[in-house]
Amino acid sequence: MERYEIRLSGSGGQGVILASIILADAAIEQGLNAIQTQSYGPEARGGASKAEVIICRDEISYPKIRKANILLSLTQKAYDKYIGSLDRDGLLIVDEGIELSGNDPIKAYRLPILKNAIEKFDTGMVANIISIGAIYELIGEDVIHKDIMIRSISERVPPPTVQKNIEAFEEGIRLIRGYYE
Amino acid sequence: MNDKGYKLVQGNEACVEGALAAGMRFYAGYPITPSTEIAEICSQKLPKLGGKFIQMEDELASMAAIIGASLAGVKSMTATSGPGFSLMQENIGYAAIAEIPCVIVNVQRGGPSTGLPTSPAQGDVMQARWGTHGDHPAIALTPNSVQETFEYTVKAFNLAEKYRTPVILLMDETVGHMREKMTFKNISQIEIVNRKKPSCKPEDYVAYRPDEDMIPPMASFGEGYRYHVTGLTHDETGFPTNSSHVSEGLIRRIVDKVEKNIDNFSYYEEYRLEDAEIVIIAYGGVSRSAKSAVDELRKQNIKAGLFRPITIWPFLEKQIYMVSQAAKEIYVAEMNLGQYSLEVERVACKNCRVKKINKVNGELITPEEITEAIGGSYEL
Numbered sequence: 001m002e003r004y005e006i007r008l009s010g011s012g013g014q015g016v017i018l019a020s021i022i023l024a025d026a027a028i029e030q031g032l033n034a035i036q037t038q039s040y041g042p043e044a045r046g047g048a049s050k051a052e053v054i055i056c057r058d059e060i061s062y063p064k065i066r067k068a069n070i071l072l073s074l075t076q077k078a079y080d081k082y083i084g085s086l087d088r089d090g091l092l093i094v095d096e097g098i099e100l101s102g103n104d105p106i107k108a109y110r111l112p113i114l115k116n117a118i119e120k121f122d123t124g125m126v127a128n129i130i131s132i133g134a135i136y137e138l139i140g141e142d143v144i145h146k147d148i149m150i151r152s153i154s155e156r157v158p159p160p161t162v163q164k165n166i167e168a169f170e171e172g173i174r175l176i177r178g179y180y181e
Numbered sequence: 182m183n184d185k186g187y188k189l190v191q192g193n194e195a196c197v198e199g200a201l202a203a204g205m206r207f208y209a210g211y212p213i214t215p216s217t218e219i220a221e222i223c224s225q226k227l228p229k230l231g232g233k234f235i236q237m238e239d240e241l242a243s244m245a246a247i248i249g250a251s252l253a254g255v256k257s258m259t260a261t262s263g264p265g266f267s268l269m270q271e272n273i274g275y276a277a278i279a280e281i282p283c284v285i286v287n288v289q290r291g292g293p294s295t296g297l298p299t300s301p302a303q304g305d306v307m308q309a310r311w312g313t314h315g316d317h318p319a320i321a322l323t324p325n326s327v328q329e330t331f332e333y334t335v336k337a338f339n340l341a342e343k344y345r346t347p348v349i350l351l352m353d354e355t356v357g358h359m360r361e362k363m364t365f366k367n368i369s370q371i372e373i374v375n376r377k378k379p380s381c382k383p384e385d386y387v388a389y390r391p392d393e394d395m396i397p398p399m400a401s402f403g404e405g406y407r408y409h410v411t412g413l414t415h416d417e418t419g420f421p422t423n424s425s426h427v428s429e430g431l432i433r434r435i436v437d438k439v440e441k442n443i444d445n446f447s448y449y450e451e452y453r454l455e456d457a458e459i460v461i462i463a464y465g466g467v468s469r470s471a472k473s474a475v476d477e478l479r480k481q482n483i484k485a486g487l488f489r490p491i492t493i494w495p496f497l498e499k500q501i502y503m504v505s506q507a508a509k510e511i512y513v514a515e516m517n518l519g520q521y522s523l524e525v526e527r528v529a530c531k532n533c534r535v536k537k538i539n540k541v542n543g544e545l546i547t548p549e550e551i552t553e554a555i556g557g558s559y560e561l
Contacts, residue, residue: 063361
């Protein structure tokens with residue numbers, strides 16, 4: 001397995017930090033190494049919010065991301081700020097509301113994350129979990145077992161919303177699978 | 182928790198878990214970024230364990246409160262960052278001369294003053310040694326991972342209890358805020374040290390009469406042992422004195438009880454040092470970058486290695502001297518303008534060249550900044 005350097009970005013309150021914690025948690029439950037860091041300070045409240053996860057079989061020394069190989073952006077502002085730090089061979093997942101600059105990697109997925117969160121789940125709150133589903137589908141079941149991912153989600157979201165979040169996770173997987181069909 | 186017992190934990194959270202495992206049951210503090218999670222988690226966990234959490238009006242009072250609680254026999258801690266650490270200095274000196282065990286956590290951020298509240302720095306290294314006035318003992322430990330934060334918080338309490346002195350856990354924002362795996366396995370087998378108590382009757386107790394190990398047994402207030410505690414220079418009874426003879430003896434004893442025992446708590450890591458000609462010295466968050474840099478330099482056939490002090494005070498003079506005898510060049514990488522490097526120069530300058538890699542912009546020094554300073558390259 002390669003080394004995954006995943007950057008999740010959006011605006012404060014969209015839950016990208018929780019999404020990063022769930023990903024790192026699942027990787028460790030799987031027996032891999034993972035490090036999660038996040039942006040603190042004023043930018044974490046309303047502006048561009050950023051979280052990072054490194055997943056690797058080997059020990060991880062330097063805890064920060066230099067070149068991300070997966071970038072998730074849920075807002076235009078976050079996309080504009082972080083697209084430059086995505087590896088040319090990396091994978092890009094953005095909400096479909098984002099205008100791409102044209103300076104993107106070959107594998108770019110523009111997905112109706114925010115729209116489906118509201119239309120299918122009646123709440124924008126699950127956009128982060130739909131995003132995890134999309135990222136997970138790109139990482140693959142050979143890296144982290146699906147039941148481990150679902151367990152990590154279930155343990156970290158509010159108990160009454162577990163079922164809804166698991167369905168949101170499946171929605172993210174579906175969005176990637178159906179993307180090139 | 183996975184089948185190997187690993188769990189995703191934040192550095193600040195690991196500090197609290199370590200403190201609780203060591204027996205901490207009193208926390209007083211004034212929350213400050215990037216240490217706030219320590220206060221937050223203590224406020225949630227301590228009451229459930231029969232402990233006490235109190236948010237004080239400021240850091241002077243926080244430090245005073247943990248000294249009082251410790252005198253009453255309870256293992257006590259506070260946590261802060263640079264601005265609060267400055268305010269604690271006066272009472273840290275009080276704890277040193279009155280020989281009161283306690284643990285002060287400083288999760289360093291950019292300074293001086295309120296500086297860069299959410300960014301990492303290592304600018305308080307000298308303050309951890311000389312922040313309070315007068316000659317005094319100083320023990321400071323610097324973890325570089327979540328697991329180590331847990332382990333060295335326990336050790337900080339053990340050293341405070343054993344040597345009856347304030348101990349500083351000198352963290353940085355990088356280590357305090359990151360989440361990575363940590364194991365709670367073997368938690369029941371951790372060595373816990375408790376302060377030495379008097380075995381004599383209360384009426385025979387002379388509060389500051391040291392045993393042969395230079396450390397006086399410590400009675401808890403409320404157990405019938407009545408004694409006087411002061412920040413003034415005092416004799417064995419604890420009452421103030423102007424005697425030059427007693428003063429000289431007291432200051433030398435409180436310094437010696439720590440410094441002459443340094444071999445018992447010289448914690449450090451050596452990485453690829455066996456044949457290293459270039460030695461990087463780094464601690465805390467920066468040492469993680471340094472480790473990546475060493476691996477990269479080795480790929481380019483540059484014989485590099487890392488010496489990582491965990492016990493940052495007292496200075497690991499013996500170990501650094503030995504490193505300098507084998508090395509051609511030492512590079513000290515730290516997120517300040519050169520603090521630990523001053524001590525390294527003092528000890529190593531006769532044996533090899535000592536160079537500095539410094540950064541004070543609120544960002545962690547990167548592995549490539551280290552490799553480039555040394556003359557190698559770094560492929561991303």
